[in-house]
Amino acid sequence: MKIYSDPRLLSLGIIHGTVSRQAGNMREKTNQEKLFNQLNIPADKILRLHQVHGDTLVTILDNASAQKQQNQPALTQADGWIIRPAGWGASVLTADCVPVFLWDEKAGLNAIVHAGWRGVAQFLPQKAARKMKNLGAKGKLYAYLGPHIQKCCFEVQQDTACQFDPQCVIRQNGKLFVDLTKEIIRQLSQAGLDPKDVYAPDWCTCGNKEQFFSYRRDHLRDVQISFIYKP
Ligand SMILES: [Zn+2]
Numbered sequence: 418m419k420i421y422s423d424p425r426l427l428s429l430g431i432i433h434g435t436v437s438r439q440a441g442n443m444r445e446k447t448n449q450e451k452l453f454n455q456l457n458i459p460a461d462k463i464l465r466l467h468q469v470h471g472d473t474l475v476t477i478l479d480n481a482s483a484q485k486q487q488n489q490p491a492l493t494q495a496d497g498w499i500i501r502p503a504g505w506g507a508s509v510l511t512a513d514c515v516p517v518f519l520w521d522e523k524a525g526l527n528a529i530v531h532a533g534w535r536g537v538a539q540f541l542p543q544k545a546a547r548k549m550k551n552l553g554a555k556g557k558l559y560a561y562l563g564p565h566i567q568k569c570c571f572e573v574q575q576d577t578a579c580q581f582d583p584q585c586v587i588r589q590n591g592k593l594f595v596d597l598t599k600e601i602i603r604q605l606s607q608a609g610l611d612p613k614d615v616y617a618p619d620w621c622t623c624g625n626k627e628q629f630f631s632y633r634r635d636h637l638r639d640v641q642i643s644f645i646y647k648p
Contacts, residue, residue, distance in 0.1 A: 419628065423561035423616050431526040432458065432506075433645040435516050435563035437628045443642035458646050464500070464507040465575060467492035468531050472539040472547060474499055476494055477507070497530030497545055498645075499552065503548035506646030512632040513571075513622050515597055516643035517542045522556035526536055527646045534573070538580040543604035550609065558610050562617040563643050566633055568596040570623035 421559040429593040441448035462488055463478065477483045477550030480621035483505040486493070497517075498507035507529050509516055514533035519542075520526065528545045530536070546558055568587055569595055578586045585600040586593060598617050606612050622629035622641075630639040 421564050421618075425520065425559060425616070426485075426518065426520055426524065426561060429520070431520065431524050431527060431645060432456070433527075433529075435511070435643040436641055438630050438639070440642075442630070442639040444638060444640055448641060449508075450573060450599045453641070457538035458506065462505050463488065463644055463646065464505065466496065466498070466509065468496050468530070469494045470533050470535040471496055472536060472541045472544060473497075473583060474528075474530070474541075474545055474568040475554065476548070477501065477505065478552070480504070489571055496532070496536050496541060497528060499526060499528045499545065499549055500645070500647075501526050503647045506644055508642050510549055510550060510640040510642055511563075511565065511622075512630040512638075512640040513564040513566040514583065515601060517545065518561040518563065518643075518645060519545055520559055521549065521554035522559075523648070526552060526554045527645050527647065529643060530639075532597075532601065534571075534577060534580075534595060534597060537600055537604075539603055541607045542601045543638065546605055546610060548625055557614065558605075558608075560605055560610060560615040562598060562601060562615065564618075564620035564622050564625075564629055564641075565597065566623045566631065567598065567619055567621035568594050570621055570633060571595050571597065 509531035
């Protein structure tokens with residue numbers, strides 16, 4: 418098992434990353450529990466969502482709201498978190514979609530977002546960055562884009578391509594590809610981030626079967642987890 422993370426965020430003491438497929442299908446809650454036990458993170462302190470490819474974010478600013486969120490009988494329908502209290506974390510599930518991590522200079526506020534092409538087309542990564550600023554993020558914002566389907570594999574039809582900025586659509590041999598990475602960096606820079614502060618390695622979920630589940634490649638419902646946890 419490997420955890421794909423950003424050294425800058427690790428150095429701030431925030432445990433986070435995207436977990437490779439060896440840890441199992443993370444739709445299974447028992448696999449999640451096993452993983453967090455292994456990492457010595459309390460599994461019941463990692464908040465979960467019912468993802469709907471929308472543009473809603475859940476904001477958790479203190480211990481009480483985290484506990485209240487965790488006590489809800491059903492998972493909240495949303496696609497990302499902005500989270501502050503220590504001792505809590507949040508997660509998203511992906512199998513080609515982009516796990517977007519955001520934090521401020523002191524990691525007072527952290528965000529983790531599930532951004533598939535629909536979420537990106539709805540500007541979800543940018544909304545998360547703007548919301549963090551409105552909530553009083555301290556200083557500069559930084560971002561890390563975890564493993565996701567890259568432009569090499571993300572072929573789309575015209576109806577999808579036309580929902581993106583033309584700069585992020587590639588035409589090649591009569592085919593169309595969307596560069597989600599580039600589009601997210603574009604959106605984040607519009608929200609005031611320096612593109613140099615966005616770490617976006619070219620780890621392609623679709624192109625690396627050893628490490629990642631990919632819906633595009635295998636058409637299965639298996640997913641990897643991404644999480645962020647402030648001890
Ligand atoms: Zn690829």
